[in-house]
Amino acid sequence: MSSIENLKSLFKEQYNPDNFFLIAGPCVVEDEALLFHVAEKVSGICKRLNIPYIFKASYRKANRTSIHSFSGVGDVEGLDLVQKTGKVFNLPTTSDIHSAAEAAMAAAYVDILQIPAFLCRQTDLLLAAGETGKFVNVKKGQFLSGEAMKFAVEKIRQSGNEKILLTERGTTFGYQDLVVDYRNIPIMQEHKVPVIMDCTHSLQQPNQSSGVTGGNPKMIGTIAKAAIATGADGLFIETHPDPSCAKSDGANMLHLDLLEGLLEDLVRIREAVRK
Template identity: 45%
Template sequence: MVKEIVLNQEVKFGNGRPFVLLAGPCALESEERALKIGEQVKEITARLGIPYVFKASYDKANRSAIDSYRGPGLEQGLKSLERIKQELEVPVISDVHTAKEAKVAGEVLDIVQIPAFLSRQTDLVTAVGETGKLVNVKKGQFLAPWDIDQVVKKIESTGNEKILLTERGVSFGYNNLVVDMRSLPRMRETGYPVVFDATHSVQLPGGAGDSSAGEREYVPYLTRAAVGAGIDALFMEVHDQPEEALCDGDNMVQIDDLEEILIQAQAIDQVVKGG
């Protein structure tokens, strides 16, 4: 059995519990737009009884082109996330890129995320562990499922055992990702809850030349398959107008489509977990 990781009274991961949703826009655009998206997702999850964590990046440091939108940056981004956290009364998650940044961000974030491309950077991984916050590791696109074991040991070396492990697809040839569903139960063998990133898994990295492309039409299919494999949480990037999004618009879910995807996922989750 995967251990239970408790974030707060409402949000608990693992131990056979129904899945948690981590969702929001790819990057913080305007603060008001982020709040609007968060409000809409909260309304949907409240109706369905799904625990919710708001996600958005304050700095997308890994971009295809030099002039790609990155976000408002650390200082302003954390202020926005703090406001969202207080006004929506939900936990927040964002990714960090340096050991120094981890300490500052950990003062605001409820979950500190390690980006996929940095998941083997020991100094960053241990710094995030040392925040004492719940850690979400995005498994690198270049890592096998069993490679995550060493990342877990790095975090555990700090005394932190509040860990989530996220599958977001593995590189398959050029500009393409695939998801091996066997990775989900294998990662759960660590004893920690596993998250499925349903939107980055349909990304086509660098597929548009100066930016990534994506195939959002496949998100519902991969979501159903992953929930059928018994995951503990879903990670989704959502937007009210994906075609206007400043990053990752091609793989983000249109918020009007979110509820139906979650209803189907809930039905499968209940069968798998005996709810």
């Protein structure tokens, strides 16, 4: 089966080819209460709007600027909480991996292995992820074009795995900003894989002198609407009930209370585009 056809096996009864799908959740596993709260609210919204939903939370954040930044509650502990959330709310799940050694470990707990943007060229990591047989979502490096992501796709296919997703997450613009080139959405779709727009990390403002990445969450809606208008298959949105208190990436996360209204707007845009 092709990567797009494989989405049916991921979402099962949730599958809806007429709508975009959503990957959403807090940046990192903080505790069970947070994961359950976010999963319950987002899954309820998505069921009402008929949006296939994947729950996301990173069990470990290895790519922090400062050594003092929160990186996780422990690998097994974090993965166990992600898996538990998926089972309780009957959702597919995803989390980042950062090395080839993590692939098999994480694959025992989640449905999709996410490859961080800075690691999208790591051959051993991509092959190890592909060999698990799980879905592999590769975020486009901030330093790469959409065309160049064909090599990441080829590496995973070399492992015999066709369950591939690609995510656009902006392009480096100077030292402390990113821009989104929406041409990358149709360009990456030419690789015959579903393409996702990361609406939150594309608004990061990296390399801050404080050692904590900044962001511009007021533009999340703009990024998401433009992505749906240009044909994105899915959206990635990190969300939190109180981003100001989030332990990671709070500066570019969407407040959980704002998600429902945004998704309602996006469904209407999707319907208009399909017509």
